Amino acid sequence: NKRVITVSNQKGGVGKTTSVVNIAVALAKRGAKVLVIDLDPQGNASTALGIPHQSGVKGIYDVLISEVPLNEAIYQSAEAEQLWCSPATIDLAGAEIELVDLKNRELLLKHALLNSETEFDYVFIDCPPSLGLLTVNALVAGSEVMIPIQCEYYALEGLSQLVKTIALVKANLNPTLELSTILLTMFDNRTNLSAQVVEEVREHFPEQTLDSVIPRSVRISEAPSFGQSVINYDPSSAGSIAYQEAALEIAKKGA
Amino acid sequence: NKRVITVSNQKGGVGKTTSVVNIAVALAKRGAKVLVIDLDPQGNASTALGIPHQSGVKGIYDVLISEVPLNEAIYQSAEAEQLWCSPATIDLAGAEIELVDLKNRELLLKHALLNSETEFDYVFIDCPPSLGLLTVNALVAGSEVMIPIQCEYYALEGLSQLVKTIALVKANLNPTLELSTILLTMFDNRTNLSAQVVEEVREHFPEQTLDSVIPRSVRISEAPSFGQSVINYDPSSAGSIAYQEAALEIAKKGA
Numbered sequence: 001n002k003r004v005i006t007v008s009n010q011k012g013g014v015g016k017t018t019s020v021v022n023i024a025v026a027l028a029k030r031g032a033k034v035l036v037i038d039l040d041p042q043g044n045a046s047t048a049l050g051i052p053h054q055s056g057v058k059g060i061y062d063v064l065i066s067e068v069p070l071n072e073a074i075y076q077s078a079e080a081e082q083l084w085c086s087p088a089t090i091d092l093a094g095a096e097i098e099l100v101d102l103k104n105r106e107l108l109l110k111h112a113l114l115n116s117e118t119e120f121d122y123v124f125i126d127c128p129p130s131l132g133l134l135t136v137n138a139l140v141a142g143s144e145v146m147i148p149i150q151c152e153y154y155a156l157e158g159l160s161q162l163v164k165t166i167a168l169v170k171a172n173l174n175p176t177l178e179l180s181t182i183l184l185t186m187f188d189n190r191t192n193l194s195a196q197v198v199e200e201v202r203e204h205f206p207e208q209t210l211d212s213v214i215p216r217s218v219r220i221s222e223a224p225s226f227g228q229s230v231i232n233y234d235p236s237s238a239g240s241i242a243y244q245e246a247a248l249e250i251a252k253k254g255a
Numbered sequence: 256n257k258r259v260i261t262v263s264n265q266k267g268g269v270g271k272t273t274s275v276v277n278i279a280v281a282l283a284k285r286g287a288k289v290l291v292i293d294l295d296p297q298g299n300a301s302t303a304l305g306i307p308h309q310s311g312v313k314g315i316y317d318v319l320i321s322e323v324p325l326n327e328a329i330y331q332s333a334e335a336e337q338l339w340c341s342p343a344t345i346d347l348a349g350a351e352i353e354l355v356d357l358k359n360r361e362l363l364l365k366h367a368l369l370n371s372e373t374e375f376d377y378v379f380i381d382c383p384p385s386l387g388l389l390t391v392n393a394l395v396a397g398s399e400v401m402i403p404i405q406c407e408y409y410a411l412e413g414l415s416q417l418v419k420t421i422a423l424v425k426a427n428l429n430p431t432l433e434l435s436t437i438l439l440t441m442f443d444n445r446t447n448l449s450a451q452v453v454e455e456v457r458e459h460f461p462e463q464t465l466d467s468v469i470p471r472s473v474r475i476s477e478a479p480s481f482g483q484s485v486i487n488y489d490p491s492s493a494g495s496i497a498y499q500e501a502a503l504e505i506a507k508k509g510a
């Protein structure tokens with residue numbers, strides 16, 4: 001695969017899933033072949049992309065733990081023709097503990113992607129809000145990391161832990177891994193706080209921080225309740241336009 | 256201790272820390288003796304309560320892993336006279352993996368609380384957004400569970416996993432554990448979605464769901480950037496009043 005982008009931040013509710021879903025849809029609608037891997041046991045990305053993920057469906061858990069080929073655990077999303085998803089089923093909730101005793105436990109996702117017959121332009125991996133073995137698998141499998149950062153006070157608190165974890169994985173397990181993209185989300189122009197967070201993040205990560213900032217928007221949070229990305233739910237809304245701009249910037253970074 | 260309330264939800268960003276901090280301050284200002292245990296390696300609750308938690312400070316990690324007595328790892332918060340906090344230091348980030356091989360790994364926090372000399376009216380345990388060994392320790396140590404639920408679409412998705420985990424802990428490790436409280440947070444009266452989530456949660460959990468609902472409010476998200484709870488930062492704001500009402504309801508439940 002050309003670009004495998006791991007989307008991670010152990011701070012919860014910062015817009016990891018929302019960013020994966022909307023950027024993946026935007027890129028697929030522009031003609032790229034895109035795969036989303038839902039590595040969060042809650043299965044929010046699977047739901048947002050309309051992929052059935054009840055118990056019994058073959059999902060990413062079966063790929064990791066039972067060595068089911070990835071091709072047998074991916075499904076096409078109705079959100080865009082060229083968009084596929086490997087869903088998170090409920091079994092994934094036990095995976096963190098099951099992985100501990102497996103050989104090559106950090107390399108399982110990487111191997112599954114390498115052995116996959118289908119070639120994608122982009123693979124996005126949606127991580128749970130933690131730095132456990134599922135996230136480590138994603139960091140080992142990825143060629144890039146995207147960190148969504150919420151424009152709120154706690155945003156910077158866990159960042160150094162995450163940057164350290166990325167550096168550790170790069171040093172020991174995946175030398176090609178790069179922190180390529182930082183995306184600022186839920187910008188609220190009613191508060192000074194949002195502007196302060198943007199300024200601080202741009203100062204610390206001038207190269208990686210995207211120009212486009214995602215606004216806090218009711219249309220974005222409503223879209224999944226209609227089973228859609230905001231790109232399809234309300235194409236000309238501020239949120240949809242911001243995600244399309246972010247997708248373009250990401251495409252350019254790799255061009 | 257009279258009431259040990261574990262605050263958990265593996266969905267990220269739902270208001271666990273914000274609820275622990277503001278309810279603890281509200282109860283302490285009404286005269287109760289309150290302890291907050293910050294079990295999230297990000298240390299957001301420690302920051303919000305103004306407790307130093309840089310590496311080297313004795314925190315809850317030392318209590319769990321090095322058997323430091325709890326009394327030696329608690330500090331008084333400037334937010335209220337009767338309010339104490341055992342902070343999360345950076346070493347807690349490695350605890351999930353370190354706990355796996357320890358004997359009685361699920362009982363460490365329970366034992367630390369039982370051996371503590373100081374008696375509190377309330378102990379609140381702020382959990383990380385995951386269902387790993389740190390959260391299990393909190394569920395074993397707790398007498399009650401409070402689940403904050405965000406009034407957003409994904410809110411109900413992970414709930415059944417959490418309720419199952421609570422039932423498992425109750426059956427195997429802590430028979431006294433009760434899911435006593437559900438608190439609805441970030442209610443946005445601009446969307447129908449919020450009202451739908453409230454209705455559904457009240458239907459499923461009529462006994463446990465508090466009457467007071469916390470509104471989405473800029474004052475709440477700004478308060479930690481001033482090193483304060485919203486209770487002290489803007490006492491008569493809608494957010495502060497809602498948290499004070501929630502604190503009163505919680506006090507009444509146990510009366």
Ligand SMILES: Nc1ncnc2c1ncn2[C@@H]1O[C@H](COP(=O)(O)OP(=O)(O)OP(=O)(O)O)[C@@H](O)[C@H]1O
Binds near residue numbers: 013014127
């Ligand atoms: N720009 C936005 N404006 C308004 N609401 C948003 C925005 N982005 C995300 N949301 C909403 O905020 C909540 C958190 O977003 P999301 O679930 O994508 O975060 P996450 O980082 O994936 O969370 P988790 O840590 O649980 O995986 C969701 O209810 C989502 O609909």
Ligand SMILES: Nc1ncnc2c1ncn2[C@@H]1O[C@H](COP(=O)(O)OP(=O)(O)OP(=O)(O)O)[C@@H](O)[C@H]1O
Binds near residue numbers: 152154267477
């Ligand atoms: N009622 C509210 N109105 C507006 N913003 C809020 C409200 N409650 C919390 N927030 C903000 O939303 C973000 C998430 O809240 P918080 O950190 O308390 O959630 P959490 O569940 O503890 O997150 P995590 O899963 O990372 O531990 C924070 O930036 C916080 O300031």
Ligand SMILES: [Mg+2]
Binds near residue numbers: 017018044126
């Ligand atoms: Mg998510």
Ligand SMILES: [Mg+2]
Binds near residue numbers: 272273295381382383
């Ligand atoms: Mg928290």
